[in-house]
Each structure stands twice: as C-alpha cells, then as structure tokens.
Amino acid sequence: MAIRHIRSLVLALACLRDVSSVLGGQVQSSSITLPSDAGQNRIAVNNILADSWNSYLQFAFPQDDLIPTSKSGINDRNGWSATVVDALSTLFVIGQDVVFESAVNYTATINFNLSSTAGTVSVFETTIRYIGGMLSAYELSGNKYPALLSQAKILANKLSVAWVGSNAVPFPQVDFSRNQPALFLSTVAEAGSLTLEWWKLAQYTGNDRYRQLAEKSVRHLIKLPAPIPGIPAQGINPSSGRSVGDFVTWGGGTDSYLEYLIKYARLTNTNDNVFADTWATAVDSSMRILARTSTVGNHQYVADLNSGRISHVGSHLACFLAGNWLLGGKLLNNDTIVNFALAANQACWNTYASTATGIGPEAFGYFSSDGTFTGTNPSRRDIDFYNKHGFFILPGDTFYDMRPEVLESNFYAWRVTGDTKYYQRAVSATNSFKTFLKAPAAYSPINNVNSPNSGFMGHMESFWFAEVLKYLYLTFDDPSRFSLDDYVFNTEGHLFKAPAAKPVYGVAN
Structure with missing residues (x-):
C-alpha cells in the first residue's frame, strides 16, 4: 500500500552585546x-x-536518496525515505497539493521505531530533516x-534517550534497536540545534519535556567558557559537558547552534533575552576578532x-552566516550587522560568479593584511586564481555537494533589500544547475566547480528538495507568501509560523 501511495506522486509542472528587549524590527522590505x-x-x-522527484521515485524509492549516475538508491538516513519526508514542506509551498497529500499518506506508514539500516541514528540530522519536515x-x-504529529512524537521519544541522567548535553547518536545512546563525542551544532523543532513539538503535543531537553542543552552551551565571547569551541563531550579543543568557526560543527540562537528567540518570542544576547555577542566578537577582508577585491570574510x-x-556551509545576520540584524534594528551581512553575502556570491560553472566550491582560502595562513600550501595556479578573484579553491574542496547556503543567504538578501541583483543571481544559479x-x-x-566538464559524484541529498529548490522558488515567488516576518526557517529550510514580533526598545546601531 505504501508503494502504491508513492508511485502515484507525479508532479504536474505548473551587533550589540546587550539587547534590552528583542525581536521587533521588520525583516522583509515592503517595497519588493x-x-x-x-x-x-x-x-x-x-x-x-x-x-x-520523478527520477527518485523511479530509481530510488523507498530508499533515502537517489544516486543519479547509477540510477539507484542509497540509505544514508536510516532508510526512512528521507527524500519524501524532507520534501514535504517544499511540495506544500509550491502548491503541489495532490503530490503533497500522497507524500503525507506514505509518511504515515513509515516505521520510525526501528532504523532500517545498520548503525546508529543521528539526533541532529533526524531532528532537522524528519521531525522538522513533518512538523x-x-x-x-x-x-x-x-x-x-504522531510520527514526529515517535521519533522524538526514541531520540530522547540521548540525554543520559542529569547530563545537559545529548549524545549525538542513538541505537534504536537497544534504545540507548552511542557514547560519542559531539559538536555544539549537533547538541544545540534542536530547539526550534522540539519546541514546536512541545507546543503541539502539550508535553513540555521536549522543550526542556533541547533548551537545557543550549543553556549549558551558552555558559561554557568560550575562546571568544559568545562562541564556544566546536567540540563538546556529552559525558562531562565540557568543551573539546578550542576551534572556533561559523562553519560546520558550530553553524546551526549560532543560527538557532536568534531564530529560537524569534520563534518563541521568549522574555528571556539570553538567546538573542548570546547571538549578538557572537556577532560582535566575530566582527571584532574574526572579520577579515581579502587583499584582492576587499571581500568581506569571517575567519x-x-x-x-x-x-x-x-x-559553503559558513555562507549561511550572511542570511542569519540579515535576519538578526533586522530584528534588532542594527544596520551595522545588516551591512556587514550584505558584504559577506557578496563575498560568498563571488565564489559562484568566479567559477567556470557559476557554482561555488565546498571550501576556499584567501589572504588578508594580517597573514596568509590557510592550513594548505597554495599552488602557483591557486595564487593566480586568487590574484584574479580574491579567493582560491582549497585542494580537495573543489566539489559542489548541492548545498543551499549561498542561495539561502541570497534569498534573505533579496527579501531584506528588494534589490533585483539578488533575484538575478538566483536566475543565474538556476541556469547553472540546469547546465x-x-x-x-x-x-x-x-x-569540480571550476571545470565545465566536471564529472559527477555522490548522491542527491534530501536537502536539494528541502532547501535549494525551496529557496530558489521563494526568491521567484510573491514575497507576501511565507514572509520572513511571519515564518522562521529551520536549518533544513522547513518553515515554522512565528507569532507577531515584539517591539524593540533601546537598541542602537
């Protein structure tokens, strides 16, 4: 029966550090x-x-993702048909009502009590993709x-064993067959990016334990000794609750923890300013300590x-920063943050505009007035590329994994400013993808994004549906639908309705 549901899904083409009171600035331009x-x-x-979608159905369903080159499937998210569940909100947004309903009917048949694959279940990935998608x-x-809602509750109940005893921080993986956590080290992104989804689940089920579990982890991370104010070290030991190492980044492993601080404050409209204050502190520290401009092109980076x-x-992962800072800067009526974010967004788009494909790489290096350390030894070709474009592609990071972050921030820039250059950039990316x-x-x-004859690799991740195509579509859509003043997006691009914003008092630029 489940197969019959899904086989019928054929698409019809039609910074300040003290925030006295938060979250009232209008985010979206009224003149788009x-x-x-x-x-x-x-x-x-x-x-x-x-x-x-149709290729996934034909060649990969009910596995998680499609391998486009071999026309086969892969289970990399526990065999719960990740593509179907992660696509739900996008199918709704684009108005594919029949397809959406069929996908919902299939999702209701998935057995989330057991992982369909060997190995453990990621608390973070399962939360942002499956729980977030369904809620x-x-x-x-x-x-x-x-x-x-019932399916999301089943998953959260299974994942809740990641919190052991009085530990504030959950373990990152759970063995569903034994109902116990795998005792691995974690990252602050994994431990601190659960609040939006688990708060919404608490709201709809009436069980506040979901909120309490996710929130106590974030409160613990906020209190950790930090290498720079507002930003903890990337690593965390759930057993001790202590940081591991001292690496600081807005990139993978820390990214969505920082992202969720301001988004949780906005989604809940909480009277507790600790979340927005910590975010504003992190932004302020980043502008003072981590901000760098390239010696070529004066591109604005965060090191x-x-x-x-x-x-x-x-x-590419860290390029979400621009959109997040645009959101927070507008909420706090802080033009300094907004202007920095627009400059950072420009630097990220430059990594797209400078390649042979018009698509940006996984990671890149640059030089600034304080030094050239990137952890690599750039070749003569890299230096020549840098001298022309203000960045160079790091060895081993030439690929594009169908990530959303640059287009996500471009979407925010479009909705915040109404400047059509951001719209045109989305058009350019769409054409590059088709080509x-x-x-x-x-x-x-x-x-290799810098080769027009690049070979293919890997598989089509479910976030292609949840994020990339959604952010592109919304850039071209009526801005009054799914306005940034009405919705908060989780880190997988799933939309949650936000209450009316509170006024902001005493926040200067």
Whole structure:
C-alpha cells in the first residue's frame, strides 16, 4: 500500500552585546517588486524539482536518496525515505497539493521505531530533516494531518534517550534497536540545534519535556567558557559537558547552534533575552576578532580561529552566516550587522560568479593584511586564481555537494533589500544547475566547480528538495507568501509560523 501511495506522486509542472528587549524590527522590505519573468522562473524551478522527484521515485524509492549516475538508491538516513519526508514542506509551498497529500499518506506508514539500516541514528540530522519536515508540513497544512504529529512524537521519544541522567548535553547518536545512546563525542551544532523543532513539538503535543531537553542543552552551551565571547569551541563531550579543543568557526560543527540562537528567540518570542544576547555577542566578537577582508577585491570574510591562530578559510556551509545576520540584524534594528551581512553575502556570491560553472566550491582560502595562513600550501595556479578573484579553491574542496547556503543567504538578501541583483543571481544559479548538474537521472553533485566538464559524484541529498529548490522558488515567488516576518526557517529550510514580533526598545546601531 505504501508503494502504491508513492508511485502515484507525479508532479504536474505548473551587533550589540546587550539587547534590552528583542525581536521587533521588520525583516522583509515592503517595497519588493517581482520582475516580469518571475512566473517563468518559478516554472523552471518546478521543472527541476519534477525531474528530481520523478527520477527518485523511479530509481530510488523507498530508499533515502537517489544516486543519479547509477540510477539507484542509497540509505544514508536510516532508510526512512528521507527524500519524501524532507520534501514535504517544499511540495506544500509550491502548491503541489495532490503530490503533497500522497507524500503525507506514505509518511504515515513509515516505521520510525526501528532504523532500517545498520548503525546508529543521528539526533541532529533526524531532528532537522524528519521531525522538522513533518512538523512543518503539519503546521503549514493547518494541522490537517495528525499522523505527521504522531510520527514526529515517535521519533522524538526514541531520540530522547540521548540525554543520559542529569547530563545537559545529548549524545549525538542513538541505537534504536537497544534504545540507548552511542557514547560519542559531539559538536555544539549537533547538541544545540534542536530547539526550534522540539519546541514546536512541545507546543503541539502539550508535553513540555521536549522543550526542556533541547533548551537545557543550549543553556549549558551558552555558559561554557568560550575562546571568544559568545562562541564556544566546536567540540563538546556529552559525558562531562565540557568543551573539546578550542576551534572556533561559523562553519560546520558550530553553524546551526549560532543560527538557532536568534531564530529560537524569534520563534518563541521568549522574555528571556539570553538567546538573542548570546547571538549578538557572537556577532560582535566575530566582527571584532574574526572579520577579515581579502587583499584582492576587499571581500568581506569571517575567519576561523584554531588555537588562537586565524585561519583564512571560508566554506559553503559558513555562507549561511550572511542570511542569519540579515535576519538578526533586522530584528534588532542594527544596520551595522545588516551591512556587514550584505558584504559577506557578496563575498560568498563571488565564489559562484568566479567559477567556470557559476557554482561555488565546498571550501576556499584567501589572504588578508594580517597573514596568509590557510592550513594548505597554495599552488602557483591557486595564487593566480586568487590574484584574479580574491579567493582560491582549497585542494580537495573543489566539489559542489548541492548545498543551499549561498542561495539561502541570497534569498534573505533579496527579501531584506528588494534589490533585483539578488533575484538575478538566483536566475543565474538556476541556469547553472540546469547546465552542469544534469545527470543520467535527475541532478547530481559535481567534482569540480571550476571545470565545465566536471564529472559527477555522490548522491542527491534530501536537502536539494528541502532547501535549494525551496529557496530558489521563494526568491521567484510573491514575497507576501511565507514572509520572513511571519515564518522562521529551520536549518533544513522547513518553515515554522512565528507569532507577531515584539517591539524593540533601546537598541542602537
């Protein structure tokens, strides 16, 4: 029966450190005018989604993801059909009602009590993709499908054993067959990026334990001794609750912890300013300590810090920062943060605009007036590339894994400013995807963004549906739908309705 549900899903193409009171600034520009070709570009995104979705159904379902080159499937998210669940909110947003309902009906049949694959279950990935996807779809559809809430509750109950005894920080992995955590070290992103989803679950189930578990982890992370104010070390030992190492980054392993601080404050409209205060402190520290401009092009970057040494590197993952800072800067009415974010967004887009494919790499290096350390030895070719573009692609990081962060921040920049250059950048990316990611089936990651003849690699992650295509579509959509003043996006691109914002008092630029 489950197979029959899904086989029918064929798409029809149609910074300040003290915040006295927070979260009242208007985020979205009131003067956005969609260009005349917006409808055409929505159709283009729909076509990409249709091709991706139908290829997944034909060659990979019910496995998690499609391998486009071999026209086969892979279970990398415990065999719960990650693509289906992660696509739910996007299917709703683009108005594919019949497809959405069929996907919901199939999701209701998934057995989330058992992992379908060997190994453990990631608390973080399962929360942002599965729980977040189901709760967003439940809410967007007007609570029409209670099975989605029930399924999210089953998963959260299974994951809750990650918190052991009085430990504030959960272990990052759970063995579902034994109902016990795997005693691994964690990162602050894994431990501190659960609040949006588990707060929403508490809200809809009436069980506040979900909120308490997720929130106590964040409160613990906030209190940790930090290498720089507001930003803890990336590593965390759940057993002791202590930091591991002293690596500081806005990139992977820390990213969504910092992202969720301001988003949790906005989604809950809490009277406790600790979340927004900590975020503002982290932003202030970053502008004072980590901000760097390249010696070529004066591009605005935010460096990493390793054992007190600045590392002049950036990453596709860290490019979410611009959108997050635009959101927080507007909420706090802080033009300094907003302007920095727009400059950082420009630097990230430059990594797209400078390559042969018009798509940015996984990671890159640059030089600034304080030094050239990147942890690598750039070749003569790298230096020549840097002298032309203000960055160079790090060895081993030439690939594009179908990540959303640059286009996510571009979407925020469009909605915040209404400047059509951001709209046009989304058009450019859409065209690049159609040209360079088109694979034997659907679309695929590529090995080298600076080669027009790059080979394909890997598989089509579910966030291609949840994030990349959603942010592109929304850039071309009526901005009054799913406004940034009405919705908060989780780190997987799933939308949650936010209450009316509180006024901001006493916050200067």
